[in-house]
Amino acid sequence: MQPDALSIHRSIVTLDTHIDIPWPTGPDPFQDGPRRVDLPKMIRGGLSAACFVAYVPQSARTPATEDAAYARAIAMLDQIGGMERIPSAIPMRIANRADAIVAAKHDGVLAIVPSVENGFAVGTDLSRIAEFRRRGAIYMTLTHNGHNALADSCNPRRDLGDRETEHGGLSALGRSAIAAMNKAGMLVDVAHTSRDTMVQAADVSRSPIVSTHSCVSALCDHSRNMTDWQLDVIRDVKGVIQITAVSAFLKANARPDDVTVADFADHIDHAVKRIGIDHVGISSDFDGGGGFSDWHDASQSPNITVELVRRGYDRGALEKLWGGNFLRTMRAAERLAS
Numbered sequence: 001m002q003p004d005a006l007s008i009h010r011s012i013v014t015l016d017t018h019i020d021i022p023w024p025t026g027p028d029p030f031q032d033g034p035r036r037v038d039l040p041k042m043i044r045g046g047l048s049a050a051c052f053v054a055y056v057p058q059s060a061r062t063p064a065t066e067d068a069a070y071a072r073a074i075a076m077l078d079q080i081g082g083m084e085r086i087p088s089a090i091p092m093r094i095a096n097r098a099d100a101i102v103a104a105k106h107d108g109v110l111a112i113v114p115s116v117e118n119g120f121a122v123g124t125d126l127s128r129i130a131e132f133r134r135r136g137a138i139y140m141t142l143t144h145n146g147h148n149a150l151a152d153s154c155n156p157r158r159d160l161g162d163r164e165t166e167h168g169g170l171s172a173l174g175r176s177a178i179a180a181m182n183k184a185g186m187l188v189d190v191a192h193t194s195r196d197t198m199v200q201a202a203d204v205s206r207s208p209i210v211s212t213h214s215c216v217s218a219l220c221d222h223s224r225n226m227t228d229w230q231l232d233v234i235r236d237v238k239g240v241i242q243i244t245a246v247s248a249f250l251k252a253n254a255r256p257d258d259v260t261v262a263d264f265a266d267h268i269d270h271a272v273k274r275i276g277i278d279h280v281g282i283s284s285d286f287d288g289g290g291g292f293s294d295w296h297d298a299s300q301s302p303n304i305t306v307e308l309v310r311r312g313y314d315r316g317a318l319e320k321l322w323g324g325n326f327l328r329t330m331r332a333a334e335r336l337a338s
Contacts, residue, residue: 005309006046008318009302013105015049015113015323016298017242017281018191018213020288023055023076030088036286036297039090042110045301049101049111049323051212052080054137055288056118058146058153060160066123066149073121077135080114096136098330101323115189115212118144119151122177129180138330139187139212142174142197150174151201152194154223169196175204182206185337187329191224198230202237207333209237210326213244213285215267216274222249228274235275238332240325242283243267245290259292261307268321269311277317281326 019037027033032040037050054076056069084094095101095111104111114136120143122128132140142150146157147166151174156162167174178201181188190198191211202209211234217225226234226241234241247259250267271280282304284290286297294303308318 005306006302008309008315009305010046012315012319013049013102013323013327014047014301015051015101015281015326016047016286016301017051017210017283017326018115018244018288019050019052019284019286020055021052021076021080022287023072029083030086030090036291037284038298039088039092039110041298043090044299045297047298047301048105049095049113050298051113051115051138053115053117053288054080054121056116056121056144058118058120058144058148058157058160061120061149063123066120069118069121070123070125070128073116073132074135077114077116077132077137080112081136083112094136096138097334098327101327113138116140117189118148118192119174119177120144120146120148122150124149124173126173126177126180129177129186130184133184133186137186138333139189139210140181141189141191141212142177142201143192143194145192150177151197153192153197154194155192165194165196167197169194169200170204175200178204182333182336183338185334187333195227195230198226199233202233202239205237207336208239208329209234210239210329211241213246213283213290214241215243215246215249216241216270218270219267220248220250220252222252224249231271231275231279235279238279238329240279240281240329241271242281242326243271245284245286245292245295247292250292256292261294261303264292264295264304265307265311268308277320278325278328280321281323282321
C-alpha cells in the first residue's frame with residue numbers, strides 16, 4: 001500500500017452514504033462479525049462515518065401496509081439512534097448534521113448517520129417526514145423497487161400491479177413531499193427513482209438532490225444507473241452522485257468476484273470527467289447488495305483510496321469524493337430547514 005494513500009485515507013473524513021442494517025434482528029454492530037459493516041471493520045478500514053439506512057421494502061399499497069411501513073421505519077431509526085446509548089469500548093456517536101460528522105472525525109469517534117430508504121413509509125401522511133428528521137434522518141430515498149404514492153420507480157413491480165409508469169414521475173403528493181423534506185432540512189435521494197422522477201425532483205427541490213447509491217449507464221447499462229444527461233442534471237443543481245459498490249451496476253453480467261476497485265474507479269473517472277469533481281462521491285450499499293472482490297467490507301475501504309491515488313487524485317479531490325461533496329449538499333439542505 002502506498003504510504004501517502006494510507007495517510008490521506010486515515011486523515012480525511014471518509015463517509016459511506018448508504019449501508020443497510022439487518023432487521024429486525026442481526027449480528028451486533030459493536031462486534032466484528034458477519035456484517036459487511038460493523039464498528040470494528042469501520043475502524044480497521046479508516047471509515048469515519050456511515051449512513052445507516054432504515055430500509056422499508058415495497059408492498060401492496062393500502063393504509064394498513066403504509067402504516068406498517070412507517071412503524072418499521074420509526075423502529076429502525078430508533079434502533080440506529082439507540083446505538084449511542086449502548087455501553088461500548090468503541091467510541092461512536094449519532095451525527096445528523098454535516099458539522100457533527102466533521103466534529104466526530106476531529107474528536108476521534110465514529111459517526112453513525114441515520115437515513116430512510118423508500119418514501120413508501122410516508123404513505124399519504126406528509127407529517128411523517130418531519131418525524132423522520134426529528135429522529136435523525138438526513139435523507140429519504142423517494143422510492144425503492146416499485147412505484148409508491150410519491151413517485152415512479154426505475155424498477156416497476158409487476159407482481160404488485162405496477163405499470164411502466166403511474167405518475168409520469170412525481171405525483172402531486174410527491175411534489176409536496178419534496179417541499180416537506182426541504183422544510184425539514186432533509187436531502188432528496190433519487191436513487192431507485194425513474195428518470196422522469198429524478199429530473200422532476202431536481203426541478204422541484206430547493207436543495208440539491210443526491211443519489212446515494214448509483215453508478216453510470218455509459219459503463220454499465222442498468223436501470224439503476226444514471227445516463228450522462230442525468231449526470232448533467234445532478235451538476236446543474238449542485239447535487240452529487242455517490243458511486244456505489246454493487247457489482248451488477250458496475251459491470252454487466254459480472255459476478256462480485258469479477259469486479260475490482262479498478263472497475264469502481266472507472267465509474268468515478270467517468271462521472272468526474274463528465275460533471276466535475278464537485279459532484280461525485282463514494283458509497284458501498286454494503287449489507288444491501290454491495291461488495292466485490294477487493295472492497296468486500298468496510299475494512300477494505302483503503303483499497304478505494306489507493307486506486308484513486310494511483311490514478312492521480314490528490315488529497316483535495318479525495319476529500320471531496322470521500323465525503324466533502326455530500327457534506328456540502330447536507331449543509332445546503334440544513335440551511336433551508338424552518
